[in-house]
Amino acid sequence: MRHSERVIRAGLIGFGTIGTGVVKLVQRRRAAIDAMLGAPLRLVRIADLDIKGDRGVRLAKGMLVSDARRVYEAEDIDVVIELMGGYEPARKFVLGAIGRGKSVVTANKALLAVHGREIFGAAARQRVDIGFEASVGGGIPIVRVLRDGVVADRMVAVHGIVNGTCNYILSKMSAEGAQFADVLKEAQARGLAEADPSFDIDGVDSAHKLVILAALAFGTELHLKDVYTEGIRHVAQMDVGYARELGYEIKLLAIATRHGDSVAARVHPALVPAAHVLAGVRGAFNAIYVEGEALGSSMYYGLGAGMMPTATAVVADLVEIARNRLQDTSARVPPLGIPALRRPQRVPMGELHSAYYLRIMVRDRPGVLGHIASILGRHRISIATVIQKERSAGGTVPVVIRTHEARERDLQMALARIGRLAGTQRAPICLRIADDLGGD
Numbered sequence: 214m215r216h217s218e219r220v221i222r223a224g225l226i227g228f229g230t231i232g233t234g235v236v237k238l239v240q241r242r243r244a245a246i247d248a249m250l251g252a253p254l255r256l257v258r259i260a261d262l263d264i265k266g267d268r269g270v271r272l273a274k275g276m277l278v279s280d281a282r283r284v285y286e287a288e289d290i291d292v293v294i295e296l297m298g299g300y301e302p303a304r305k306f307v308l309g310a311i312g313r314g315k316s317v318v319t320a321n322k323a324l325l326a327v328h329g330r331e332i333f334g335a336a337a338r339q340r341v342d343i344g345f346e347a348s349v350g351g352g353i354p355i356v357r358v359l360r361d362g363v364v365a366d367r368m369v370a371v372h373g374i375v376n377g378t379c380n381y382i383l384s385k386m387s388a389e390g391a392q393f394a395d396v397l398k399e400a401q402a403r404g405l406a407e408a409d410p411s412f413d414i415d416g417v418d419s420a421h422k423l424v425i426l427a428a429l430a431f432g433t434e435l436h437l438k439d440v441y442t443e444g445i446r447h448v449a450q451m452d453v454g455y456a457r458e459l460g461y462e463i464k465l466l467a468i469a470t471r472h473g474d475s476v477a478a479r480v481h482p483a484l485v486p487a488a489h490v491l492a493g494v495r496g497a498f499n500a501i502y503v504e505g506e507a508l509g510s511s512m513y514y515g516l517g518a519g520m521m522p523t524a525t526a527v528v529a530d531l532v533e534i535a536r537n538r539l540q541d542t543s544a545r546v547p548p549l550g551i552p553a554l555r556r557p558q559r560v561p562m563g564e565l566h567s568a569y570y571l572r573i574m575v576r577d578r579p580g581v582l583g584h585i586a587s588i589l590g591r592h593r594i595s596i597a598t599v600i601q602k603e604r605s606a607g608g609t610v611p612v613v614i615r616t617h618e619a620r621e622r623d624l625q626m627a628l629a630r631i632g633r634l635a636g637t638q639r640a641p642i643c644l645r646i647a648d649d650l651g652g653d
């Protein structure tokens with residue numbers, strides 16, 4: 214086989230879980246990648262503050278350094294892979310690499326969601342590539358799907374299960390009756406969770422990914438503050454059980470919907486009908502369920518977190534970028550597929566409509582349920598189902614109510630009043646029911 218004289222040299226910043234996976238994959242697939250490219254692709258340097266820890270991979274002597282400048286400023290490096298995560302100094306390193314004409318591969322959704330305009334703008338001006346396939350959906354090639362595969366269509370809705378940690382926790386709570394805190398520890402041990410797992414369980418990681426998905430699907434620039442964000446801390450084992458009884462699975466959904474020229478973006482736990490394809494997405498799996506005017510519904514499914522699945526997306530970007538550099542071209546300019554994202558009108562959360570699951574802890578005495586029903590009625594909220602099984606004379610029992618579709622603002626006002634009733638304890642739990650997913 215003939216190789217070109219040119220070698221594409223990559224440097225890696227961040228030698229954690231995903232970085233280790235990238236090194237393993239590049240080593241394991243070296244011959245195949247060189248054959249695909251017709252030129253050698255080499256990882257020449259890795260920077261990490263920890264240069265002592267054993268990651269179970271062999272590196273050439275002197276390859277691991279502690280100073281990131283030896284990667285992003287290095288003359289002998291064409292592509293910088295940024296896998297350190299977080300906003301700073303990742304932003305500085307990425308902009309430093311771009312400013313020196315290097316292409317960048319990153320899995321850093323937080324960085325792109327918050328500083329995307331600056332980073333993508335710099336890459337477009339320098340005509341270098343930014344590969345960010347690993348930033349959403351781990352190993353699922355959803356960036357390529359939205360940027361290229363469905364580009365002919367007008368997208369109207371994206372519903373994503375895009376946080377592996379939360380999906381792992383909720384799946385285990387549903388299938389095994391496991392408790393939240395125990396399963397979170399397991400997810401961390403499996404290398405799924407963020408360095409700060411509150412980003413996972415408070416929905417922030419999903420919101421970061423939704424900003425990127427909305428840009429690709431709708432050509433819109435959302436800011437993180439445009440995304441209504443609610444995590445899964447308040448979802449109790451009993452909610453998962455009641456949801457199942459009502460015919461649903463609870464999933465943390467990242468949802469972007471088009472309403473004329475406006476966009477609504479939100480992350481929250483939702484009851485997904487058990488028969489819907491999204492309800493079957495379990496464990497660390499992710500799925501992005503996309504609705505287009507011409508294509509209709511399609512779903513992209515795979516492992517959304519973890520070392521080797523995420524590494525496949527990073528290395529795929531590396532190969533694509535190496536191919537472009539060998540041809541002295543850039544296929545990712547503009548990086549998001551269109552030159553300028555549109556800042557859309559945002560639909561306020563209070564204007565959205567949904568059916569709701571409510572769990573209200575009430576004192577077990579006559580008349581309390583009547584008060585709750587009357588407050589809901591006064592706010593134009595109609596009740597579909599009520600479950601109250603437990604009895605605890607004088608004590609506290611859960612009352613579960615499934616409502617018909619109502620306006621969010623009305624529901625929140627009613628909940629505030631219910632929470633102030635003498636017979637209710639604790640803030641009521643309110644979860645939205647995703648009965649309008651379509652596609653099945």
Ligand code: HSE
Nearest residue numbers: 376377378406407518
């Ligand atoms: N913490 C993330 C998750 C990693 O659990 O999905 C992948 O982005």
